[in-house]
Amino acid sequence: MAIPAVTEQLNGSKIDIARQVVTKARSGHLLLFRDIFAEEPAKAELVPFLEAEHSGQLTEETSRPPRLARVQYDKIGDDGSHAYTESVVDVTAQHEVLHRVVEKDVQPPLTFAEFKRFQDACIASPMWKEAIEQFELPDGFAVCIDPWPYGGPDPGETIPRYTQGLCFARDTRKGEHSNHYGYPLPIIPVMDTHSSKLVRIDKLATGGTEDALEYNTHPKNVLDHCTSAEYVPELLSIDLRKDLKPLNVVQPEGPSFKVTDESLIEWQKWRFRIGFNPREGATLHDIHYDGRSIMYRLSLSEMTVPYGDPRPPFHRKQAFDFGDGGAGRAANNLSLGCDCLGVIKYFDAVVADTEGKPSVSKNVVCLHEQDAGIGWKHTNFRNNRAVVTRSRELVVQFVVTLANYEYVFAYRFDQAAGLTVETRATGIVSVVHIDKNKTSPWGNVVSPGTLAQNHQHLFALRLDPAIDGHRNTIFKEETLPLPMSPSANPHGNGYRVVSEPITTSSFLDASPFTNLTIKLSNPHILNSISRKPISYQFTPSPSQLLLADPKSTQAARARFATHHVWITKYRDGELFAAGEFTNQSYSERGGVADAVARNDDVGDADVVVWNVFGLTHNPRVEDWPVMPVEKHELHIRPADFFERNPALDVPGQMNEASVSVDGDGGKKEDADCCNGEGGKVQESAETHWQGTRDVVPNRVVNGDRNGDGNGVNGH
Amino acid sequence: MAIPAVTEQLNGSKIDIARQVVTKARSGHLLLFRDIFAEEPAKAELVPFLEAEHSGQLTEETSRPPRLARVQYDKIGDDGSHAYTESVVDVTAQHEVLHRVVEKDVQPPLTFAEFKRFQDACIASPMWKEAIEQFELPDGFAVCIDPWPYGGPDPGETIPRYTQGLCFARDTRKGEHSNHYGYPLPIIPVMDTHSSKLVRIDKLATGGTEDALEYNTHPKNVLDHCTSAEYVPELLSIDLRKDLKPLNVVQPEGPSFKVTDESLIEWQKWRFRIGFNPREGATLHDIHYDGRSIMYRLSLSEMTVPYGDPRPPFHRKQAFDFGDGGAGRAANNLSLGCDCLGVIKYFDAVVADTEGKPSVSKNVVCLHEQDAGIGWKHTNFRNNRAVVTRSRELVVQFVVTLANYEYVFAYRFDQAAGLTVETRATGIVSVVHIDKNKTSPWGNVVSPGTLAQNHQHLFALRLDPAIDGHRNTIFKEETLPLPMSPSANPHGNGYRVVSEPITTSSFLDASPFTNLTIKLSNPHILNSISRKPISYQFTPSPSQLLLADPKSTQAARARFATHHVWITKYRDGELFAAGEFTNQSYSERGGVADAVARNDDVGDADVVVWNVFGLTHNPRVEDWPVMPVEKHELHIRPADFFERNPALDVPGQMNEASVSVDGDGGKKEDADCCNGEGGKVQESAETHWQGTRDVVPNRVVNGDRNGDGNGVNGH
Numbered sequence A, B: 001m002a003i004p005a006v007t008e009q010l011n012g013s014k015i016d017i018a019r020q021v022v023t024k025a026r027s028g029h030l031l032l033f034r035d036i037f038a039e040e041p042a043k044a045e046l047v048p049f050l051e052a053e054h055s056g057q058l059t060e061e062t063s064r065p066p067r068l069a070r071v072q073y074d075k076i077g078d079d080g081s082h083a084y085t086e087s088v089v090d091v092t093a094q095h096e097v098l099h100r101v102v103e104k105d106v107q108p109p110l111t112f113a114e115f116k117r118f119q120d121a122c123i124a125s126p127m128w129k130e131a132i133e134q135f136e137l138p139d140g141f142a143v144c145i146d147p148w149p150y151g152g153p154d155p156g157e158t159i160p161r162y163t164q165g166l167c168f169a170r171d172t173r174k175g176e177h178s179n180h181y182g183y184p185l186p187i188i189p190v191m192d193t194h195s196s197k198l199v200r201i202d203k204l205a206t207g208g209t210e211d212a213l214e215y216n217t218h219p220k221n222v223l224d225h226c227t228s229a230e231y232v233p234e235l236l237s238i239d240l241r242k243d244l245k246p247l248n249v250v251q252p253e254g255p256s257f258k259v260t261d262e263s264l265i266e267w268q269k270w271r272f273r274i275g276f277n278p279r280e281g282a283t284l285h286d287i288h289y290d291g292r293s294i295m296y297r298l299s300l301s302e303m304t305v306p307y308g309d310p311r312p313p314f315h316r317k318q319a320f321d322f323g324d325g326g327a328g329r330a331a332n333n334l335s336l337g338c339d340c341l342g343v344i345k346y347f348d349a350v351v352a353d354t355e356g357k358p359s360v361s362k363n364v365v366c367l368h369e370q371d372a373g374i375g376w377k378h379t380n381f382r383n384n385r386a387v388v389t390r391s392r393e394l395v396v397q398f399v400v401t402l403a404n405y406e407y408v409f410a411y412r413f414d415q416a417a418g419l420t421v422e423t424r425a426t427g428i429v430s431v432v433h434i435d436k437n438k439t440s441p442w443g444n445v446v447s448p449g450t451l452a453q454n455h456q457h458l459f460a461l462r463l464d465p466a467i468d469g470h471r472n473t474i475f476k477e478e479t480l481p482l483p484m485s486p487s488a489n490p491h492g493n494g495y496r497v498v499s500e501p502i503t504t505s506s507f508l509d510a511s512p513f514t515n516l517t518i519k520l521s522n523p524h525i526l527n528s529i530s531r532k533p534i535s536y537q538f539t540p541s542p543s544q545l546l547l548a549d550p551k552s553t554q555a556a557r558a559r560f561a562t563h564h565v566w567i568t569k570y571r572d573g574e575l576f577a578a579g580e581f582t583n584q585s586y587s588e589r590g591g592v593a594d595a596v597a598r599n600d601d602v603g604d605a606d607v608v609v610w611n612v613f614g615l616t617h618n619p620r621v622e623d624w625p626v627m628p629v630e631k632h633e634l635h636i637r638p639a640d641f642f643e644r645n646p647a648l649d650v651p652g653q654m655n656e657a658s659v660s661v662d663g664d665g666g667k668k669e670d671a672d673c674c675n676g677e678g679g680k681v682q683e684s685a686e687t688h689w690q691g692t693r694d695v696v697p698n699r700v701v702n703g704d705r706n707g708d709g710n711g712v713n714g715h
Helices: A012-025 A043-054 A114-121 A126-133 A322-325 A553-557 A593-596 A676-690 B012-025 B043-054 B114-125 B128-132 B321-325 B553-557 B592-597 B676-692
Strands: A029-040 A068-076 A082-090 A095-101 A141-149 A162-171 A187-192 A197-203 A248-250 A259-260 A264-267 A268-278 A281-289 A292-306 A318-320 A343-352 A356-378 A387-404 A406-415 A419-427 A432-434 A443-447 A450-453 A455-465 A473-481 A495-504 A505-509 A517-527 A533-538 A565-569 A607-617 A627-639 A659-660 B031-037 B068-075 B082-090 B096-099 B141-149 B162-171 B187-192 B197-203 B246-248 B258-262 B264-265 B268-278 B282-288 B292-306 B319-320 B343-352 B359-381 B385-402 B406-412 B419-427 B429-434 B444-445 B451-453 B455-465 B473-481 B493-503 B506-508 B515-527 B531-537 B565-569 B607-617 B627-639
Touching: A012 A029, A012 A068, A012 A082, A012 A095, A012 A343, A012 A356, A029 A268, A029 A343, A043 A292, A114 A141, A114 A162, A114 A187, A114 A197, A126 A187, A126 A197, A141 A318, A141 B607, A264 A387, A264 A627, A268 A356, A281 A387, A292 A322, A292 A406, A292 A419, A318 A322, A318 A553, A322 A387, A356 B385, A356 B406, A356 B627, A387 B359, A406 B359, A419 A455, A432 A443, A473 A533, A473 A607, A505 A593, A517 A607, A517 B406, A565 A593, A593 B565, A607 A627, A607 B246, A627 B359, B012 B031, B012 B068, B012 B082, B012 B096, B012 B343, B012 B359, B031 B082, B031 B268, B031 B343, B043 B292, B114 B141, B114 B162, B114 B187, B114 B197, B128 B187, B128 B197, B128 B264, B141 B319, B264 B385, B268 B343, B268 B359, B282 B359, B282 B385, B282 B406, B292 B321, B292 B406, B292 B419, B319 B321, B319 B419, B319 B553, B321 B385, B359 B406, B419 B455, B429 B444, B473 B531, B473 B607, B506 B592, B515 B607, B565 B592, B607 B627
Parallel strands: A356 B419, A419 B359, A659 B343
Antiparallel strands: A029 A068, A068 A082, A082 A095, A141 A162, A162 A187, A187 A197, A248 B246, A259 A264, A264 A268, A268 A281, A281 A292, A292 A318, A292 A455, A343 A356, A356 A387, A387 A406, A406 A419, A419 A627, A432 A450, A443 A450, A455 A607, A473 A495, A473 A517, A505 A565, A517 A533, A533 A627, A565 A607, B031 B068, B068 B082, B082 B096, B141 B162, B162 B187, B187 B197, B258 B264, B264 B268, B268 B282, B282 B292, B292 B319, B292 B455, B343 B359, B359 B385, B385 B406, B406 B419, B419 B627, B429 B451, B444 B451, B455 B607, B473 B493, B473 B515, B506 B565, B515 B531, B531 B627, B565 B607
């Protein structure tokens, strides 16, 4: 029986209720709303409900967790002060169940409202006029500013809420789509976010390898050696390719997936619910395969992008794209036939504005199937009988834009009960000004006058496993050499596999040379064949961790980025690897490092695993003006969870739509393939066999036709 | 002007000529032919010819390298002795240009002729009858034997050419397609390959964790606790999935590639030639992008699969699938709509039999295009203008079967001038017998009585770069922390990139924590923008290297598998990482380790780079009976080779065939997407903007329509 989920988004009317309840509770105060979204139920309340659902005992009478809304807002004082406040509202009972005035020394995420005030605040400021007068911009160029989070304040610096701006110039003669990033200006204005007053303008270094860190002299006509960096087709000076012919993904019988009550997704033995929130974007809940529980929750938790240019104030270029901005807030409205192919189901987001009014953001998540090549294959060399299946995947995808940069996130489910978390980095690399004809150790000159600074992307993925239940144990498994010895390893070819349970909350690092594998296990259930605990496993990518000096503010703010795997005890609401508040943070608080420091017992417990992976991005000229995707995949696969290849029952049907062509693309007879020519293949195969050639022809495609195994059937 | 390639395969008539020339030259001798295939020209002869071709100066008069055939055969003596011999024949001049009787202490690859003799040789042997009588097979079961290379002889063991056999039983009542691997027998017969006489039968250990290495007692009814392991659809006891709906790749205008004179492939600015030979399978030659040279030759060079079970004689389970068998010899004849989708061009192989007679093996390589998701994307947050392109790839794929196991090899070309070498491991894991209810430290019980032994797959890829010319330098580039210091790194966020040329032939290992990148550079040409040498680069996968003890025969035979990267000076014919002869080798001879030991000067030289990557495979129950593919990718990408993103000119056209559906798969109006609803998206976007929401809607899909940037256009 399908029931409304309790992890799904709030609809508009529930957002209205939440707003009204809070407005009433805070009556007499001016409120600036930041976000209103579903507050997930406590696990202790949700689990019994889910168990009832899975055991088919769910009825309308089943007691269910309250439907909650988290409301984030500023209480504006008469003096114009902002008191960041959060409420949790029971939208069914229509009353406030939690009210929290957040401590003053943390900053909630930036909003676009704040972004938008930046440009006007600058233009209104005499300080800005003075700074701009030091430049002589080419005719037709206008300054435009990308607001950024302020980053980490310097040690001892106590400041209110700040925003900083990266400045560029746009060639207005080319219209609003012209790419301003090709014309960087060497200043960074800093704004008091609440008062919208400019507090100072930092002057940026413009030198190269030969210059001191603080070198920042430049001619008045600073942009004269810069060139355009267009990527919008109508502004390109190069012709678009004309020789790319259409490739269509066609699903004549529709998709193989089913979506019910907006958030329940079923496909090829997979069953899970999808959520969406302003910070994490799409989240996955209650993931089951073939009726068995695998994960309680799976989400992208945080990402930090520290820049490696030591010249002040670039040390403050360190974004936390989930905590400072929000993957959900930045989610693109996806376009059919552009962001994915085939038959697509889109999901919308219901969002609230600064007055707490709901509206719909269309197509923020897409769901579709894709072909992933050969899934499994074997050919019996005795009779050339080949059985081959294709791998079909279900993809949950969303794309986020953070000023200059883009990320494509995808959760991919496969038919062998595997799950892949894919991230793609694209968009425009962050650039600063560099003097004519100089090069720099801190980045790569990707366009004249334009230095793409070296940086890292460090992601945290949060896995809340429920391997056939919620009491799980994490094992660290390594493959190690075994010294040659007459008794234990007489010929030296033997090696050993060593597995060790993790019983106290802790961190560990990837170790590819010992083949380190993380096993999410349920020691209460042994695989009936191997006698090993049923498990899912992943191999943490040995990507480079945070390069910043451990004593640096960058490192203090991103302790999560200093290890590949964190293992913590579950706590409601503990979702964010770098802590709840990252914007303008001095250090990471309430993140995975603090959670690990609790020294919780995580053996045979409700345990959470955090995987950190990253990309050290020293830009190539090929990354300009928009970079080709750089991809990372984490594969989460069953290990003795099932009693055979879960994809064994995938039919090996021949795809009738495929065609064979000769060199110049002319279509050949279909009979040239599996049927007619198939016979010839067979003959030629026989020829080989009589000729005792060791070619392995696949006489038969799938189980529906018989191969006659004369020739070399060994028995 | 298209001209016959000189790297392409020989056709049937040229093979006939080669056979005839050799037969005449060896007249009076009985010859057993092993292979006849194209001998590639010396690089010094081919390069000027290719340069003439690329500069358009090629005429019929242009002197060209001779067209050569390599003929591999045994000269059978009156005493039945086999003298392995090789000839190189100029098939145009029709004379032998090289004749070499290969030293006696090496063994050429196994042939199927030898494989096929194995079963008969066993059955004819009293030794076998006696061994088999110790077993009481279930009714209807017949023994069948998988011939294997003998592996490495023990130190001091001098032996003729041997073959060993892994023994199983097949349930004949289920027909010839029943999977015998579920019923392993604990014996390994060893055959003198030439005399076809059984020399001994090794008795195998059948014990578990609690038993000594040599434990090998078992009941007479040894197979009674084993169960069937069927994978052929009509023999499955489980139902096939019925809920997978067709997904078709349709290319109404045909493919975007062009194939001329059988081996010249052109696609999206890529231009290269394809070769095929019995040992390496598909090889790529003279790879260009947009008229610029990138590689002279790219090939899979070798793979070894050592098993980690220390119990004798399992230390001799170590296959060299290219050198002992041959990827080309084992290539599957691919089936339309099964091994790839869309519009496919197949390539055949021309092969010779034991009499040297040519025949055609159909469809051993397929060429097709595939969609690889978003290629690059950027959304201008000021006006929501999104430009998104898809990534199209060209795939050259072949699949090999080596007894129980399969590999899928693919060379994937993309539109950003990147090249990915993809390997997929699938097929049936190698199993041996284990007593009832026992488990083992040497593998995983994947089916009752069936132990899948732990093993590794170690591959070697050979890259012969020609980065805008043949004088290249290899750089080792690492990204390293920079200590915090007032002058050099005041805030500790800075890091440095250190690059070092490799001037002497050498090896090095992957180093993910220093972000080690290998750059293939041409220091004679600087990128006009970054001022850095034009390069291609790859990051060696930090996969676990050979685990066998350095003193072991396994290690001696596979020195190539002890480092991730080998850098050697080019030599004609030096193509094989583990040396020319691997079958039954005592140690690696003439492989990469010996090439490096020459201490050649490889700076600004004709240099070759070998990349070793692998997979430590400790089997899961899910890998049984046929394992889901396990994938590895190596990405080879330009780094300052071009002056912008090479995919910038890829049109961002909307795919008109994609459709949007609601939850239950019902098709929605197409107008629900980029056009009609697009407008609504726009409105809802505006709603957000007025509401100052920080959602980023993509109003515009591509350059053909205009986005109006009112709302939050910052300037």
